[in-house]
Amino acid sequence: xxxxxxxxxxxxxxxxxxxxxxxxxxxxxxxxxxxxxxxxxxxxxxxxxxxxxxxxxxxxxxxxxxxxxxxxxxxxxxxxxxxxxxxxxxxxxxxxxxxxxxxxxxxxxxxxxxxxxxxxxxxxxxxxxxxxxxxxxxxxxxxxxxxxxxxxxxxxxxxx
Amino acid sequence: xxxxxxxxxxxxxxxxxxxxxxxxxxxxxxxxxxxxxxxxxxxxxxxxxxxxxxxxxxxxxxxxxxxxxxxxxxxxxxxxxxxxxxxxxxxxxxxxxxxxxxxxxxxxxxxxxxxxxxxxxxxxxxxxxxxxxxxxxxxxxxxxxxxxxxxxxxxxxxxxxxxxxxxxxxxxxxxxxxxxxxxxxxxxxxxxxxxxxxxxxxxxxxxxxxxxxxxxxxxx
Numbered sequence: 001x002x003x004x005x006x007x008x009x010x011x012x013x014x015x016x017x018x019x020x021x022x023x024x025x026x027x028x029x030x031x032x033x034x035x036x037x038x039x040x041x042x043x044x045x046x047x048x049x050x051x052x053x054x055x056x057x058x059x060x061x062x063x064x065x066x067x068x069x070x071x072x073x074x075x076x077x078x079x080x081x082x083x084x085x086x087x088x089x090x091x092x093x094x095x096x097x098x099x100x101x102x103x104x105x106x107x108x109x110x111x112x113x114x115x116x117x118x119x120x121x122x123x124x125x126x127x128x129x130x131x132x133x134x135x136x137x138x139x140x141x142x143x144x145x146x147x148x149x150x151x152x153x154x155x156x157x158x159x160x
Numbered sequence: 161x162x163x164x165x166x167x168x169x170x171x172x173x174x175x176x177x178x179x180x181x182x183x184x185x186x187x188x189x190x191x192x193x194x195x196x197x198x199x200x201x202x203x204x205x206x207x208x209x210x211x212x213x214x215x216x217x218x219x220x221x222x223x224x225x226x227x228x229x230x231x232x233x234x235x236x237x238x239x240x241x242x243x244x245x246x247x248x249x250x251x252x253x254x255x256x257x258x259x260x261x262x263x264x265x266x267x268x269x270x271x272x273x274x275x276x277x278x279x280x281x282x283x284x285x286x287x288x289x290x291x292x293x294x295x296x297x298x299x300x301x302x303x304x305x306x307x308x309x310x311x312x313x314x315x316x317x318x319x320x321x322x323x324x325x326x327x328x329x330x331x332x333x334x335x336x337x338x339x340x341x342x343x344x345x346x347x348x349x350x351x352x353x354x355x356x357x358x359x360x361x362x363x364x365x366x367x368x369x370x371x372x373x374x375x376x377x378x379x380x
Contacts, residue, residue, distance in 0.1 A: 077172055077173075077174060078174055080172055081172045081174040081175060084172065085175065097180070100176065100179045100180050101175050101176055101179045101180070102174065102175045102176055102179075104176065105175075105176040105264045105265070105268060108263075108264045108267065109258075109260045109261055109263075109264045110260075112259070112260035112263055112264065113258075113260045
């Protein structure tokens with residue numbers, strides 16, 4: 001895990017940090033209190049969020065309860081893990097972290113299970129909607145760019 | 161009941177084992193290891209070129225057989241490591257993975273190790289055949305043009321890996337090759353007894369589709 005400081009230093013290519021780069025690192029440092037507050041707020045509601053997301057998703061797609069035979073227990077775990085990965089992404093201020101850590105492989109697994117892309121999006125959306133209704137707006141604002149990484153799938157899952 | 165662990169202390173198993181941070185190099189000791197401690201080495205193109213040429217010069221016409229045998233043994237070890245690492249990371253034995261999970265982790269393993277972008281075509285699985293496509297396979301990038309497939313090491317790797325994972329006597333033949341002008345490398349995986357005639361079909365100049373058709377028709 002490369003810290004934000006190291007990311008900036010690595011881009012300077014043996015030069016001293018410019019005032020703009022110093023500001024970037026200081027701004028990130030100052031934002032940590034807000035980021036940790038958002039993290040604690042999500043942690044407090046995680047159980048409710050995952051339960052509500054699951055209910056909303058199956059209300060939307062009742063026929064997909066068959067997924068249980070293919071490992072829904074893992075999916076429910078994955079939804080909790082997806083939330084935590086997005087939070088870690090926010091703490092690191094790294095938009096690609098969640099995609100690399102989890103979302104890309106998770107979407108691939110769902111595609112292999114022949115879950116259409118639009119339904120995959122609903123899976124992520126149900127999680128986001130459940131979260132946003134349970135935390136304050138300032139927490140949502142902090143999380144927004146990282147929840148945006150719950151992006152619509154850009155490739156269409158094909159039936160195998 | 162009073163909770164003894166907070167949510168922050170209870171890890172959840174999951175995620176992409178091969179995501180960023182998979183490799184860590186201790187430059188003081190000159191050692192690279194993956195996230196569970198397996199030692200890794202980076203092999204450059206010049207090594208692979210020299211290795212391939214040395215095997216070809218030393219073994220002549222038997223080079224493909226040597227590569228395939230090496231690959232098969234390698235595949236067996238890869239399967240063992242894959243099983244151990246996945247079990248340790250996910251808390252689930254590899255044999256208990258869904259096929260979807262297995263495929264996903266396999267794709268990431270190949271990609272992260274630089275063995276190419278692998279894709280499994282399971283549409284003929286009920287006929288006992290799996291077609292495997294690999295984009296950017298190990299040798300094709302530097303071999304240049306060839307009149308026969310060049311990825312015998314990878315064919316052996318696939319045979320050894322899948323044979324160990326599924327505990328079956330499996331073999332694998334490359335039927336399309338980038339060095340021969342195809343879009344990517346294509347392999348057919350199946351029972352050894354089932355694929356016994358593939359080599360002869362290839363020598364007779366049969367295409368991938370023709371070989372598949374012959375194999376499927378032989379079942380009927």
